Amino acid sequence: MDWNGNTKSFLPQHADSSLSFLYNYNYNYNQTSYQGMEVKQRDWIETFPEMDKMMMKYGNQEKKKRLTSEQMESLERSFQMEIKLDPHRKMKLSKELGLQPRQIAIWFQNRRARWKTKQLEHLYDSLKHQFEVVSKEKQQLQDEVLKLKGMLKEQGCCSGRVQGYYTEVSVEETETVESTSEGKGKIHHEFNIGEGNCCFTIEDYNIHNSTVVPLLPYWPSVPYSYQP
DNA sequence: GTGCTAACCTATTCACCAC
DNA sequence: GTGGTGAATAGGTTAGCAC
Known part of the structure; x- marks a missing residue:
């Protein structure tokens, strides 16, 4: 019926x-x-x-x-x-x-x-724009690294480490689940930056990136009550 | 748990219309 | 004639309800 x-x-x-x-x-x-x-x-x-x-x-x-x-x-x-x-x-x-x-x-x-299609289009545009911005930033940072490397060379200090900072830009990420009593189930993301390591947890990430979800600059003007 | 129904979704078809 | 648009269909999924 x-x-x-x-x-x-x-x-x-x-x-x-x-x-x-x-x-x-x-x-x-x-x-x-x-x-x-x-x-x-x-x-x-x-x-x-x-x-x-x-x-x-x-x-x-x-x-x-x-x-x-x-x-x-x-x-x-x-x-x-x-x-x-x-x-x-x-x-x-x-x-x-x-x-x-x-x-x-x-x-x-x-x-x-139709509205959903439009939303996806806007989302795509927004993500594309963000990607371009981040790519640009990455390029700028890489340029800066090269520049600093050049300066180090000139100073005759080629150990690769200056004042606690590593100059390698390649980053590897691994994920492990802690099984000790106090940290049971905690997920650790470990970033291996050059020769040195640093660790943080998902909680750390959430605290420091509470506004990381981007707001679209031109979301369609329709009610937001729709929950598919 | 199962069957039924209403409402929804996505993918598709097809008629209309502007070019 | 052709492509874009939108009304409508087909088939699937899900939630609520009665048994």
Whole structure:
């Protein structure tokens, strides 16, 4: 049963979808006044011409129609207010706009899909931008390291260590789980920087990077209540 | 636990429309 | 004619409910 009380399982699913229009909510013998009606006839007429005659007897078939700008604006306003559609709002919009409740629901489904696609695009752009910034910073640091190395060479101090800092830039990370009584289960990230090591835990990371999750500069202007 | 139903999702199809 | 867009379909998943 769908949202309009239509049963769709009374017919077996057809492999080539030639009967698929029978599952279409808007094939309604009695109701033909809704906009956006669609009846897929092509395959049906070829396969079952006698049924086609019956269909013509019971109702006019309209082609798929786009929603009017007024309908779109109203739906868009509603979507901006709340991304999910509750049954009461669906019925209200249905009456207001002269559309089937099923059409309202489908519009919201498609709209959510489009919104999600846009979000992914924005996220991609944001991550790309961040990557570029970080790459630039990395390059600057590498340049600085080379510069400092050159200075060390000039000073004749080539041990690779000056005032507690290592000059190697390659970093290896390993992860271990502590099994001692006090630190049981604690995850340690160990960074091997050149010849020296330093350790920190996930807790350390969280404390010092509490705002590490980036805020997107141009997130779509839709409600944030949506929890997929 | 199982079956049923409603609502949702993603992927896809297909009609319309602008170019 | 063709590509973009959006309405609609197909099929799958999940949550809630009754048994």
